[in-house]
Amino acid sequence: MNIIVLVKQVPDTSEVKINRETNTLIRDGVPSIINPFDMFAIEEALRLREQHGGKVTAVTMGPPQAADALKETVAMGVDEVVLLSDRAFAGADTWATSYTLAQGIKKLGAYDLVIAGKQAIDGDTAQVGPETADMLGIPFIAYIKKIEAIAGGKMTVERMMDDGYDVVESSLPALITVVKEINQPRLPSLKGKMKAKNLKVTTLTAKDINADENLLGLKGSPTKVVRIFPPAPRGQREILSGTIEQQVDQVVKKLKEQSLV
Amino acid sequence: MDYLLTEDQIMIRDLARQIAVEKIVPVRAELDEQNKFPTDIMKAMAQADLFGIYIPEEYGGLGKKSFELYIAIEEISKACLGVSTSYAANALGTYPILLHGSDAQKKKYLPNIASGKHLAAFGLTEANAGSDASGVQTTAKLEGNEYVLNGTKQWITNGGEAQIYTVIAITDKSKGARGASCFIVEKGTPGFTFGKKENKMGIRASSTTELIFNNCRIPKENLIAREGMGFIVAMKTLDCSRAGVGAQGVGVAQGAIDECIKFAKGRVQFGQPITSFQAIQHMLADMQTQTEAARALVYSAARMMDSGAKDFSRASAMAKLFATDTGMKVTTDAVQIMGGSGYMKEYPVEKMMRDAKILQIYEGTNQIQRNVIALDMIKEASRQK
Numbered sequence A: 001m002n003i004i005v006l007v008k009q010v011p012d013t014s015e016v017k018i019n020r021e022t023n024t025l026i027r028d029g030v031p032s033i034i035n036p037f038d039m040f041a042i043e044e045a046l047r048l049r050e051q052h053g054g055k056v057t058a059v060t061m062g063p064p065q066a067a068d069a070l071k072e073t074v075a076m077g078v079d080e081v082v083l084l085s086d087r088a089f090a091g092a093d094t095w096a097t098s099y100t101l102a103q104g105i106k107k108l109g110a111y112d113l114v115i116a117g118k119q120a121i122d123g124d125t126a127q128v129g130p131e132t133a134d135m136l137g138i139p140f141i142a143y144i145k146k147i148e149a150i151a152g153g154k155m156t157v158e159r160m161m162d163d164g165y166d167v168v169e170s171s172l173p174a175l176i177t178v179v180k181e182i183n184q185p186r187l188p189s190l191k192g193k194m195k196a197k198n199l200k201v202t203t204l205t206a207k208d209i210n211a212d213e214n215l216l217g218l219k220g221s222p223t224k225v226v227r228i229f230p231p232a233p234r235g236q237r238e239i240l241s242g243t244i245e246q247q248v249d250q251v252v253k254k255l256k257e258q259s260l261v
Numbered sequence B: 001m002d003y004l005l006t007e008d009q010i011m012i013r014d015l016a017r018q019i020a021v022e023k024i025v026p027v028r029a030e031l032d033e034q035n036k037f038p039t040d041i042m043k044a045m046a047q048a049d050l051f052g053i054y055i056p057e058e059y060g061g062l063g064k065k066s067f068e069l070y071i072a073i074e075e076i077s078k079a080c081l082g083v084s085t086s087y088a089a090n091a092l093g094t095y096p097i098l099l100h101g102s103d104a105q106k107k108k109y110l111p112n113i114a115s116g117k118h119l120a121a122f123g124l125t126e127a128n129a130g131s132d133a134s135g136v137q138t139t140a141k142l143e144g145n146e147y148v149l150n151g152t153k154q155w156i157t158n159g160g161e162a163q164i165y166t167v168i169a170i171t172d173k174s175k176g177a178r179g180a181s182c183f184i185v186e187k188g189t190p191g192f193t194f195g196k197k198e199n200k201m202g203i204r205a206s207s208t209t210e211l212i213f214n215n216c217r218i219p220k221e222n223l224i225a226r227e228g229m230g231f232i233v234a235m236k237t238l239d240c241s242r243a244g245v246g247a248q249g250v251g252v253a254q255g256a257i258d259e260c261i262k263f264a265k266g267r268v269q270f271g272q273p274i275t276s277f278q279a280i281q282h283m284l285a286d287m288q289t290q291t292e293a294a295r296a297l298v299y300s301a302a303r304m305m306d307s308g309a310k311d312f313s314r315a316s317a318m319a320k321l322f323a324t325d326t327g328m329k330v331t332t333d334a335v336q337i338m339g340g341s342g343y344m345k346e347y348p349v350e351k352m353m354r355d356a357k358i359l360q361i362y363e364g365t366n367q368i369q370r371n372v373i374a375l376d377m378i379k380e381a382s383r384q385k
């Protein structure tokens, strides 16, 4: 099986600050990690390879330092990595990101399955998976919590729903996004880390992936961010102090005062 | 203290530490309480390649040496000596093959050990052969193309869990210590069973059982080295692994210090944190200084071994002796600094103190280490005369 994993490098905290003038994230000085949901995608790809043989390729679109995220995937056991990096990609919204990823994937040749995370912890839109599938013209299934079977050019998966799960069958190739229930990501291995240490990450530019520059980056992004703001706090709040016991007593007293208990 | 570790050594340390923190610390109390072998943790360690550190690359390992192995043992021991004993005893069981095995034996067994697919164990001790290993009564008799083993090994770490056992048995009683030989026995061989799992004071996550041989037939090829080499194989094996027990002592000592200083900073008596009392400060200073000295001794023994020195019995005995006495002392002091809390199972130091005790006993008691060191000193002195 040829499996492609989409990996995004994200800041290591959900509390990144926002530049009030440009309404964009201030990423300077914040350490980067692999988007946590993408770790499940990597793990699932590695498990499928262990069962069915083949190869796992991790792809990311990002600045040159996103190569670090790719090296981490190699430390976990990923076979090959591709960094899509070009000034022309900067400022991409989910649409332009997905276009870039789809063009990159097309360049990689035949594949059976693309796995992405459910969503990125920074952008949080959960749009890149479905959009990329659409641009590749392949089936898309979201929120996979289990791959039941893969055989004969088909797969059966369990899609997580609010009130249970659906069992879905799809032809291959397809693109799925995975939820954390699907597995427990492994730690890196020493051999993987040593391989990663000496790895030169392959970088593909806009030209390499035959991209139409009008569809890339800011220029190719139909989304315009009008305003980004933290929602105003609602209602009156009071923060209690003292030992846990004292705080519990206060809560109980207040609830009684307001006849809530 | 900076030991000028290489990039690869730092990588090994950090990954072992990550496993310790993420996989071991959260479950160590439960493993201890339930006497439970850490199967999942061993799997995670296998996947991370920790079992292959000291095994040559041609047999699927990373081709590093004792130093790198000890770094990993130290990190795991900070979190749990039960887990680190299971891990270190695997190396103990592997050394006879690694040091004295034939190429065919290495090819057959080492790759599965390096990948962590198979765990190994070392069987020397018996009811009548503890400190005095020459008391071994298990026999191996050559019959055609097979050796037939009879006898019982006692207190064997990884018993029941391991796939591969390196076992010392007597092939020629008339030759005394020169009549012992070392064999590889695989789990599942007819006539090879396990006694009950021991209920221990500490390192309860590790499995300790009897190995029972009852007309157990193994192929002749499973003899390591030659007949009569058994004790030499055993002694060389222990020379290599003993300093690793020292690394366990360093690890548990550091683990206890890290826990108790965290606690002490927050514990207020007489209106001030107990760390403001000089009596506590001096204990902490001694604990860290002793631990650092132990670490330096273990690391120097490892570097001596790895440099290709021929005889390092004294160095590894000193490393084991000092670092494990330190492990016992420092964990005891950590409980003392934490007072009643230190004695409670809510905190990890009571387990560390119970666990640390074994380090002064197994792989040669610390009395025996002193014998080894002193005899070597005397031998040297009489050579110099």
Ligand SMILES: Cc1cc2nc3c(=O)[nH]c(=O)nc-3n(C[C@H](O)[C@H](O)[C@H](O)COP(=O)(O)OP(=O)(O)OC[C@H]3O[C@@H](n4cnc5c(N)ncnc54)[C@H](O)[C@@H]3O)c2cc1C
Pocket: A006, A007, A008, A009, A024, A035, A037, A038, A041, A059, A060, A061, A062, A090, A091, A092, A093, A094, A095, A097, A098, A101, A115, A116, A117, A118, A119, A120, A121, A122, A123, A124, A125, A126, A127, A128, A129, A221, A223, A224, A225
């Ligand atoms: C108008 C606009 C302007 C923006 N400008 C910038 C900017 O200037 N700089 C900037 O850094 N961000 C910018 N962003 C954010 C950026 O577009 C998104 O972070 C990106 O498109 C991914 O969307 P998401 O984070 O919501 O991912 P999701 O759709 O939530 O991610 C789902 C999954 O898709 C995959 N995936 C997502 N992104 C990538 C990727 N890059 N490579 C590989 N796989 C991926 C992962 O598997 C991930 O788990 C902008 C967004 C908008 C809307």
Ligand SMILES: Cc1cc2nc3c(=O)[nH]c(=O)nc-3n(C[C@H](O)[C@H](O)[C@H](O)COP(=O)(O)OP(=O)(O)OC[C@H]3O[C@@H](n4cnc5c(N)ncnc54)[C@H](O)[C@@H]3O)c2cc1C
Pocket: B089, B121, B122, B123, B124, B125, B129, B130, B131, B132, B154, B155, B156, B157, B158, B200, B208, B358, B361, B362, B363, B364, B365, B366, B367, B368, B371
């Ligand atoms: C949890 C555990 C795990 C073990 N794992 C293994 C294993 O994997 N493989 C294996 O082969 N063995 C293993 N052992 C056995 C261990 O190595 C022995 O227990 C140890 O060597 C001591 O032997 P003994 O217990 O018979 O003590 P004894 O030899 O009976 O000693 C009793 C006391 O007498 C002292 N003593 C004995 N002789 C002398 C002397 N000449 N001079 C001074 N003092 C002396 C000892 O220091 C000790 O204090 C394990 C033991 C335990 C408890």
